[in-house]
Amino acid sequence: MSIAIQGGTDDFDFIRQFIRERSAIVLDRDKDYLVEARLAPLAEQKGYTSIRELFQALRQAPLNSSLAKEVVEAMTTNETSFFRDMAPFECLSSIIIPDLMDRRENTKQLNIWSGACSSGQEAYSILLLLNEILPQDTWKIHLLATDINSAMVARAKLGKYSQLEISRGLPTHMLVENFHQDGVMWQVSQKLRNLVTVREFNLIAKWPLVESKDVIFLRNVLIYFDVETKRAILQQIKRVLEPDGYLFLGGAETTIGVDEDFERVDYPKASCYRLRSV
Numbered sequence: 001m002s003i004a005i006q007g008g009t010d011d012f013d014f015i016r017q018f019i020r021e022r023s024a025i026v027l028d029r030d031k032d033y034l035v036e037a038r039l040a041p042l043a044e045q046k047g048y049t050s051i052r053e054l055f056q057a058l059r060q061a062p063l064n065s066s067l068a069k070e071v072v073e074a075m076t077t078n079e080t081s082f083f084r085d086m087a088p089f090e091c092l093s094s095i096i097i098p099d100l101m102d103r104r105e106n107t108k109q110l111n112i113w114s115g116a117c118s119s120g121q122e123a124y125s126i127l128l129l130l131n132e133i134l135p136q137d138t139w140k141i142h143l144l145a146t147d148i149n150s151a152m153v154a155r156a157k158l159g160k161y162s163q164l165e166i167s168r169g170l171p172t173h174m175l176v177e178n179f180h181q182d183g184v185m186w187q188v189s190q191k192l193r194n195l196v197t198v199r200e201f202n203l204i205a206k207w208p209l210v211e212s213k214d215v216i217f218l219r220n221v222l223i224y225f226d227v228e229t230k231r232a233i234l235q236q237i238k239r240v241l242e243p244d245g246y247l248f249l250g251g252a253e254t255t256i257g258v259d260e261d262f263e264r265v266d267y268p269k270a271s272c273y274r275l276r277s278v
């Protein structure tokens, strides 16, 4: 069965508002094609004959219904890869980890957060690097990985990737040393998975009290939000980032013009920031 689109202007206005209120993702009018492309399969899967029927059901559904959640999740963009953009990871291994190893010499513990982790490649890239740099068995790593999308959270927990995903950025020696083959998939070793806590978390929800973080990766997610939301999230980041900690944003994201308490770390293309008071 193929699904009829038949959504009116009111429907698209409604869905734009709906997605923005629940996830902060801003969908401009020129993204109606994206709404159709993402929601038509969901409408079909739910047995509706048109997207309009899906919109009607959504208007009547309770705020916390599974339909509301599925619609929001369908509108998230989960593009990611191992060692995405490379420069942030080079900056991490050549400057930031050595600096934090000095500063945390007494506790020998690093707390790291991959916010908006998608299917987990970012979190495992960080762990794979730390695994190579930090002296084994003397340093403790706590890595929290979160995303709004429950299917991505489940994938990140499982740590299983296709050959195509593996071939997008994972160095061969890291594959050989840290993954095992499971049919056509590759799974991250239990040892590394034990170091990660993966949870669902909406960046615009109330932030729980979390252990403060030495390094936060919040990459390629602020780009979907308006400037007020970016500012509010950076305010929260300041609450959970150690005063001498580091924040990584995506290549097209910056704190400049949004929150002047951050300054850029001088490393080409890394989009790494720290608090000015340091």
Ligand SMILES: C[S@@+](CC[C@H](N)C(=O)[O-])C[C@H]1O[C@@H](n2cnc3c(N)ncnc32)[C@H](O)[C@@H]1O
Pocket (backbone or CB within 6 Å): 022, 023, 024, 025, 076, 077, 078, 079, 080, 081, 084, 115, 116, 117, 118, 119, 122, 146, 147, 148, 149, 152, 201, 202, 203, 204, 218, 219, 220, 221, 224, 250
């Ligand atoms: C493009 S991916 C980025 C993944 C990874 N950080 C990277 O750079 O490769 C953006 C992720 O942000 C998540 N996301 C979108 N809105 C969110 C929100 N309000 N709270 C938490 N995560 C959100 C999406 O589910 C998606 O997995």
